[in-house]
Amino acid sequence: MQTIQKYRREIMAGLVIGALFLLAAYGADRLEPVLLNTFGVGGLLGMVAYVFISIVATVLLPVSMMPLIPLAVELWGFALTAVLSIVGWTLGSLFAFLIARHFGQPLFAKLVDLPRAARIARAALGKNQFAAIVVLHVILPVDILSYALGLFTDVRISTYAGATLVGITPFAFYFAYAATKPAWFQILALGLTGILVIGALIRIEREALQEG
Template sequence: MNTRSKEWLLGALMLLLIGAMTASLFFDAPYDYAQEYLGDTPLITGLVYTLLVFLTTVVAPLAALPLAPAVSVIIGPFFTALASIIGWTLGAIAAFLIARHAGRPLLEKFVDLRKIKKYEAYIPEHNIFVWLVVLRMIVPVDVLSYAIGLLSSIRLPIYALATFVGVVPFSFILSYGGNALIEGDLPLFMSIGALGVLVFLVVVYG
């Protein structure tokens, strides 16, 4: 992984941490939203949340992130993580296929092509699997899903596997960390956050 890619990934991690700290100030809002619109029945909540994660992955990346900790209170952090993994992985695959096969006219309906071109320089020529896994450990989905499908030659099975491997730790850290914060267990929240940062640093710089 080249230096430029490492710097970009580190910057993405810092933005994610800042965003998480900011969102933590408003946890009552997503929790109330989850109860009102996703319901308080665990099965229904899990299914609706999974569908919402999938849809927002394709058309509005990251929009479902603030809901994960709130949903974890209703269905538990373990099942929230599983729902996030399914929704993010399937959504990322859908975005990849749209970029790879649908053509630019349809692609423009989902994402700004100028943003895709901006990210072209950050896609490495070698070790793209490792780079993609690390990227998904920080931010599960974003415009790069489209950029990779459009600009890289990575095959779908490899892309899907890298996405799945990357979103698994992110999903569990987000679900359990967010749940700990909502429940007021600050020591557990800090421990989970520190573990996530440590894993990232080992993978990128180890």
């Protein structure tokens, strides 16, 4: 019960995003004519817009573009949608990383839980920073991790960029593929992801407290 209370905001946010994801997946096929008329069949403009929204959603912490994934899959298929998501999330995470590093704590003191982010960042450090960041990108939100590492670590931008690309790739294909499946599969996928994320947060914080 204490764990649920501690991560209440994350759980509620996950439920809302998951509900929007399912709603978008349910309506994507019904909205296909409108989407095709708006973006065109495989239209470059629509792809650029999707990547741009992905970047903005990654930089702006309260925003999520997850509900757009089923709509994108309806337009371009799950493979291309995954690639576009990878491009957008990678660029967005780099922007967030650089913003955090160059503008520092005062700018984000009201947007980010700094002590908690610091614990996550310290837990990511080790002898093999690249591998640690890859794993964290698989199980933690890309925006929070980007700001945390930019604020509290000396990880090089090249290391972070490479680890980000590797870490978010399976995540992008996972959700793009899930958007093509029935509702029960999507609910199961979202539920398993939520359990994984909460479990990872608990473990990371415990390790950080033991070290600190």
